[in-house]
Amino acid sequence: MKQIEKFSFERGVAIDVREMTLYYGDFHALKNVNMTMPERQITALIGPSGCGKSTLLKSLNRMNDLVEGCRVEGVIQIGGENIYAREINLARLRKNVGMVFQRPNPFAMSVYDNIAYGPRTFGIKKKSELDGIVETSLKSAAMWEELKDRLNKSALGLSGGQQQRLCIARALAVEPQILLMDEPTSALDPISTGKIEELCTELKKQITVIMVTHNMQQATRVSDKTAFFLLGEMVEMGDTERIFSMPKDKRTEDYITGRFG
Amino acid sequence: MARTVYLNALKELKEGILEMGEHIKTAIGRTINALKKDDLILAQAVINDDNVIDDKEKEIENLCLKLLLTQQPVASDMRKVSSALKMITDMERIGDFAADIAEIVTRGGRTGTSYTVPFIDAMSVAVIKMVDESILAFTDDNLELAQKVCRADDEVDELFNGAKEALLDCIRNDEKFAERALDLMMVSKYLERIGDHATNIAEWVIFSVSGVHVSTEKGF
Numbered sequence: 372m373k374q375i376e377k378f379s380f381e382r383g384v385a386i387d388v389r390e391m392t393l394y395y396g397d398f399h400a401l402k403n404v405n406m407t408m409p410e411r412q413i414t415a416l417i418g419p420s421g422c423g424k425s426t427l428l429k430s431l432n433r434m435n436d437l438v439e440g441c442r443v444e445g446v447i448q449i450g451g452e453n454i455y456a457r458e459i460n461l462a463r464l465r466k467n468v469g470m471v472f473q474r475p476n477p478f479a480m481s482v483y484d485n486i487a488y489g490p491r492t493f494g495i496k497k498k499s500e501l502d503g504i505v506e507t508s509l510k511s512a513a514m515w516e517e518l519k520d521r522l523n524k525s526a527l528g529l530s531g532g533q534q535q536r537l538c539i540a541r542a543l544a545v546e547p548q549i550l551l552m553d554e555p556t557s558a559l560d561p562i563s564t565g566k567i568e569e570l571c572t573e574l575k576k577q578i579t580v581i582m583v584t585h586n587m588q589q590a591t592r593v594s595d596k597t598a599f600f601l602l603g604e605m606v607e608m609g610d611t612e613r614i615f616s617m618p619k620d621k622r623t624e625d626y627i628t629g630r631f632g
Numbered sequence: 633m634a635r636t637v638y639l640n641a642l643k644e645l646k647e648g649i650l651e652m653g654e655h656i657k658t659a660i661g662r663t664i665n666a667l668k669k670d671d672l673i674l675a676q677a678v679i680n681d682d683n684v685i686d687d688k689e690k691e692i693e694n695l696c697l698k699l700l701l702t703q704q705p706v707a708s709d710m711r712k713v714s715s716a717l718k719m720i721t722d723m724e725r726i727g728d729f730a731a732d733i734a735e736i737v738t739r740g741g742r743t744g745t746s747y748t749v750p751f752i753d754a755m756s757v758a759v760i761k762m763v764d765e766s767i768l769a770f771t772d773d774n775l776e777l778a779q780k781v782c783r784a785d786d787e788v789d790e791l792f793n794g795a796k797e798a799l800l801d802c803i804r805n806d807e808k809f810a811e812r813a814l815d816l817m818m819v820s821k822y823l824e825r826i827g828d829h830a831t832n833i834a835e836w837v838i839f840s841v842s843g844v845h846v847s848t849e850k851g852f
Contacts, residue, residue: 588704615706617843628709629635 377548378450378467385410385549385579386431391445393426395438400426402603403445408596413571413580415590415611418600419626424583427600428551431581432468433461449549466493469547473554475534477526477541482518485526485537489545504544511577512540513570532563539570550574552582556589568593587627591615599623638703645695645716646771652688652723653767657760659685659730660826664756666737667819675737678730685727689720708840715840719770722829722836726763729822729829736815749802751795752816755823758788762830769837778841781834788827795820 386408393401401423408414416424426435433454435441447454454464466489478485486505487495495501505522509515514536518529526537535555542550552571556564571580571593584590590597591611598608599622607620618624625631659678666675696717699705705713762781769778799813799820839845 587706591706616710618707624707627706629638 376463378452380410380450380548383410384408385449386581387446387448387451388427389446389448391427391430391443391447393423393430393435393444394440394442395426396440400603401430404605406598406605406608408579408581410579411575411577412595413575413582413593414596414598415594416581416583416598416600417585417587417590417627418606419631420585422600423603424598424600425553427605428470428553428581428583431549431551432465432470434470436461466545467547468549468551469542469545470551471535471538471542471553471555474558475531475538477529477534477537479525479527481523482526482529482537483522485541486544489541493545508540508544511543511574512536513566513573514540530563532559532566535559535563535567536570539567539574543574547578549579549581552580554583554585557585564589587615599626601626635703638699638705641695641699641703642705642709642712645692645699645713648688648692648695649716649719649723650767650771652685652692652720653763655681655685655688656723656726656730657763659727660756660760660763663730663733663737664753666734667740668753670737670740672738672740675734678734679738682727682731685724689724692716692720711840711843715770715836719833719836722832726826726829729826733819733822736818740812740815749795749798749816751791751798752820752823755788755791755795755820755827758784758791759823759826759830762788762827763833766830766833766837769834770840773837773841775838775841778834778837782831782838785827785831788824792820792824 384407388404388406388408391401391404392399404423404427416428418424429435430443430447431449431454435443443455449464449468452459478488480488483505486508487501490501490504495504506515506519509518514533517533518537526534529537535558539550539555556567559567568589571582574580575595582590582594594611596608597611597614599606599614599618599620601622607614607618607623609619614623615627618627659681662674663678665671666678696713699713762784765777765784766781768774769781796817799817803810803813835846
């Protein structure tokens with residue numbers, strides 16, 4: 372894992388999206404998006420279903436490459452490197468830009484093997500080293516105490532909230548610099564949601580978090596920046612407190628106050 | 633889909649503020665009429681009706697808290713609800729001052745005179761207008777009207793100083809008038825305070841509309 376080079380962020384900018392346009396076949400999913408996501412902060416992407424926020428999220432580690440007919444124009448730079456450039460190493464990109472999905476998706480294997488899966492892929496075989504990574508990752512996801520005696524039990528036996536935090540721990544095991552979270556708590560109860568929100572706040576001390584959420588209160592609670600998307604356009608982005616108290620664009624105001632959407 | 637229940641609750645809040653505003657304007661008008669006519673029955677009615685204003689404050693307060701709890705308003709809605717919560721305290725105090733003036737009227741029999749000074753009449757007209765316009769500014773999101781109310785407070789302060797001078801002259805001219813003059817001085821002070829509370833309401837309206845809370849003393 373040591374040989375995988377990290378991105379180097381400058382002037383506190385993790386991700387810089389410039390004139391980015393994305394098509395799914397004929398469908399124009401994102402239109403000329405320009406935005407900067409700061410390092411070690413939480414950026415929330417909000418907007419009605421189909422507005423393009425998840426599409427943007429998936430573009431940030433090129434998960435959209437797998438979608439047939441997907442075409443990206445413009446530039447997405449991470450640490451100043453255009454991730455859509457021909458020479459970019461996808462393994463390096465996805466190792467440094469991890470992802471957590473809406474529904475927890477642990478592998479049908481033990482807690483330990485779930486966490487060790489990524490590091491093993493990157494060539495770590497030594498048991499003591501893997502043990503250390505599993506412990507550190509579970510501690511980072513605030514679930515070491517809960518799971519240290521159940522490391523060999525199946526991950527599928529965990530509750531939904533635990534499974535989702537395990538997925539976060541699994542993502543952290545390869546030491547990403549950026550974590551993409553696509554509605555990470557929408558399938559969870561309020562207690563588990565609270566734990567993940569607290570975890571995000573802890574995580575941002577080390578890494579950059581980009582989160583898609585439909586929960587406005589969650590965006591206000593956890594994020595530093597919020598970007599509002601509508602019909603493929605990035606309408607407005609700014610400090611979360613400002614967006615939710617004094618949005619500049621009437622479309623943002625109408626959406627967050629529930630006038631439409 | 634629009635949030636019907638939420639939008640109806642916001643409408644209910646606006647109507648509640650409007651209704652409470654009507655009650656306090658009526659209270660000021662009636663208490664000054666009672667003062668001028670030495671009408672003890674009318675004064676007693678103002679005192680009794682203060683409960684209606686107090687109840688209205690509680691009702692609006694409950695509605696605001698319910699809105700915050702169940703609907704989690706944001707942006708301009710959040711400012712509107714939080715401003716309403718602050719405004720009703722000022723409105724309730726205005727009702728108290730109207731009742732305080734009415735109490736002076738009910739005690740007025742001992743002075744045996746219904747004499748008042750023109751400044752007090754002018755003050756009551758000015759503060760009723762301030763209250764009226766501050767409430768209207770809230771319901772219409774009218775920033776300019778709210779700013780106008782804040783400026784009008786200076787006029788009320790000048791009228792208060794005029795009333796003070798006039799009452800001093802009255803005492804100098806006729807010592808027997810001193811007790812009545814002290815009562816009228818209190819009335820003037822209450823009216824001046826009503827002007828201050830109307831200004832507070834207008835300042836909350838400015839916050840509700842613009843997102844910036846300004847203190848009139850600092851200017852805007």
